[in-house]
Amino acid sequence: MNMLPWDAGVMSNANEMFQFDPGMTDLIFEYCRNRLAEDPVPLDFGGIATNFEEALEGLITPQGQDARAILDRYDKVISKAIISVDSPRFLSFIPAAPTKASLLFDMVVSASSLNGTSWLEGAGTIAAENQVLKFLSRAAGLDDHAGGCFVSGGSTGNLSALVVARDRARRNNPALAGRRLRFAVSEEAHSSIAGALRVIDVDALIVPTIDHRFTIEQLLAVLESDQDPETVVAIVATGGTTNAGIVDDLEGLGQYAREHELWFHVDGAYGGAAMLSTLRGDLFKGMRHVDSFIVDPHKWLFAPFDCAALIYRNPEEAKKTHTQTAAYLDIIHDEEKQEWNPTDYAIHLTRRSRGLPIWFSLCVYGTDAYVAAVDDGIRIAEHAAHVIEAHPNLELIRPPGLSIVLFRRKGWSDEHYNEWSEKLLRDQIGFVTPTKWEGETVARFAFLHPETSNEMVAEILATMN
Numbered sequence: 166m167n168m169l170p171w172d173a174g175v176m177s178n179a180n181e182m183f184q185f186d187p188g189m190t191d192l193i194f195e196y197c198r199n200r201l202a203e204d205p206v207p208l209d210f211g212g213i214a215t216n217f218e219e220a221l222e223g224l225i226t227p228q229g230q231d232a233r234a235i236l237d238r239y240d241k242v243i244s245k246a247i248i249s250v251d252s253p254r255f256l257s258f259i260p261a262a263p264t265k266a267s268l269l270f271d272m273v274v275s276a277s278s279l280n281g282t283s284w285l286e287g288a289g290t291i292a293a294e295n296q297v298l299k300f301l302s303r304a305a306g307l308d309d310h311a312g313g314c315f316v317s318g319g320s321t322g323n324l325s326a327l328v329v330a331r332d333r334a335r336r337n338n339p340a341l342a343g344r345r346l347r348f349a350v351s352e353e354a355h356s357s358i359a360g361a362l363r364v365i366d367v368d369a370l371i372v373p374t375i376d377h378r379f380t381i382e383q384l385l386a387v388l389e390s391d392q393d394p395e396t397v398v399a400i401v402a403t404g405g406t407t408n409a410g411i412v413d414d415l416e417g418l419g420q421y422a423r424e425h426e427l428w429f430h431v432d433g434a435y436g437g438a439a440m441l442s443t444l445r446g447d448l449f450k451g452m453r454h455v456d457s458f459i460v461d462p463h464k465w466l467f468a469p470f471d472c473a474a475l476i477y478r479n480p481e482e483a484k485k486t487h488t489q490t491a492a493y494l495d496i497i498h499d500e501e502k503q504e505w506n507p508t509d510y511a512i513h514l515t516r517r518s519r520g521l522p523i524w525f526s527l528c529v530y531g532t533d534a535y536v537a538a539v540d541d542g543i544r545i546a547e548h549a550a551h552v553i554e555a556h557p558n559l560e561l562i563r564p565p566g567l568s569i570v571l572f573r574r575k576g577w578s579d580e581h582y583n584e585w586s587e588k589l590l591r592d593q594i595g596f597v598t599p600t601k602w603e604g605e606t607v608a609r610f611a612f613l614h615p616e617t618s619n620e621m622v623a624e625i626l627a628t629m630n
C-alpha cells in the first residue's frame with residue numbers, strides 16, 4: 166500500500182538530512198571528479214525516446230533510498246539523456262564551455278549556500294561579484310560609477326534593464342503620460358526582447374535592417390517618416406546576433422541615443438564577450454554610450470549556468486525601479502550606509518552568488534587567458550569558413566559574424582539538413598542543428614569552445630560531401 170507523507174511519522178530521515186555523511190560526500194565528490202576529468206566530454210543524447218516514467222518509477226518514497234542507487238540511476242539514465250552543452254562538438258544554439266576553476270568554485274557556492282541578495286547578508290560575495298562587473302563595465306568603456314548584478318540569464322537581464330528604461334522615460338517625460346511608449350529595435354533582436362516588451366507593455370518600433378545589421382541610417386530613415394517620433398524613448402541594439410553573430414552599429418546608435426536622451430541598451434548576451442577580443446573588440450567601441458547592457462558569462466565567458474551580467478551606467482536609475490519595499494526588508498535599505506544590494510538592480514530578491522564562479526576563475530587564470538579563449542572562438546570560425554569556401558559542395562553564406570558560421574550544402578532540402586543533423590548526433594560526431602536564413606534552411610556552426618579543433622570541423626564537414 167502506498168504510504169502518504171504524513172504517515173511516515175517517527176521513522177523518517179529528518180535528522181539524518183542535516184548530518185554530515187562522509188560516504189555520500191565521497192560518492193558525490195568522486196562523481197564530480199570523474200565528470201571534470203572527462204576529456205573530451207562526450208556529447209550524449211538529448212530528446213531520445215527513453216522511458217523516463219519506468220526509469221524514475223518508485224524513486225521518491227516516504228522512507229528514502231540509498232544514495233548510491235539513486236546516483237546510479239542518474240548516471241545511467243538521466244545524465245545520458247542530456248546533450249553535453251560543454252562538449253567541444255556541441256555547435257548548436259549557443260554552446261557553453263565553463264572553465265575547470267569556475268566549475269569547481271560553483272561547487273563551493275553550492276556547498277556554502279552563498280546568498281548574494283543584500284550587503285547585510287552577503288557583503289563578501291557581493292564585493293567579489295562586483296569586481297567582475299567592474300572588469301566588464303571597464304571593458305565596455307564605462308566609468309567606475311557603473312554597476313549592476315548577476316542574474317540568471319540574458320532574458321531576465323534584458324527584461325530587468327528594459328523595465329528601467331521604461332520607468333525612466335515615464336519619469337522624465339510627463340508630456341507622454343497616457344500615451345504608449347515605443348522602443349526602437351531591429352527585426353534581428355533576440356526573441357527575449359520582444360518578450361520583455363510584451364511584459365512591460367511597451368510597443369516595438371521595428372527597424373528593418375540592411376544585411377541584418379541595425380544602423381543609425383536605418384533608424385533615422387524610419388524616424389523621419391514616423392508620425393509620433395517623440396514616443397520612441399529607447400534604442401535596443403544587439404552586440405552579436407544569435408543567428409549570425411552580427412554586431413549592430415553600436416557607435417552610431419549609441420551616439421544618437423546620448424544626443425537625444427534616449428535609453429541605449431545593448432544585448433550582448435552572446436557576443437558581448439567579444440569586447441575583450443583582440444580581433445573584434447573594435448566592433449564594440451560604441452558600448453561606451455550604453456545606459457545598460459548585458460553579457461552572459463554562461464555563454465562566451467566560460468562560466469557555468471546560470472550567469473548573466475547586467476550593468477547600468479547609472480545604477481541609481483535601476484534602484485528606482487527594482488528596489489523592493491517591505492517591512493521586513495527595511496533593514497537592508499539604509500541609504501546612509503551606501504551599501505550595494507544586488508536585489509535592487511533586477512527582477513529578483515533572493516539570489517545565489519552566481520557571479521562567484523567566474524570571479525574565482527578570472528582571478529586564477531587571469532584576464533589574458535579569457536582574451537585568448539574568446540579569440541580562439543573567432544579563429545576557429547574563420548578556419549571553418551575557409552574550409553567551406555574551398556569545398557566543392559558547400560557555400561559560405563556570409564563571412565562569419567564573431568564566432569558563428571552560416572553555410573549551405575548545395576542541393577539540400579530541409580529534410581536533408583534535418584536527417585544530417587540527427588545522424589551527426591546519433592554517430593556522436595557533432596550536435597549541429599540547422600537554422601533559417603532569409604527563409605532558407607541552412608547549416609549553422611556556433612563556436613566558442615576553445616577545444617573545438619580543426620579536425621572536428623573537418624570530420625563534420627566530411628559528412629556533407
Ligand SMILES: Cc1ncc(COP(=O)(O)O)c(C=O)c1O
Nearest residue numbers: 259318319320355357407434435
Ligand atoms: C543575443 C541574445 N540575447 C538574449 C539571449 C537569452 O539569453 P538566456 O538564454 O540566457 O536567457 C540569448 C540566448 O542565446 C542571446 O543570444
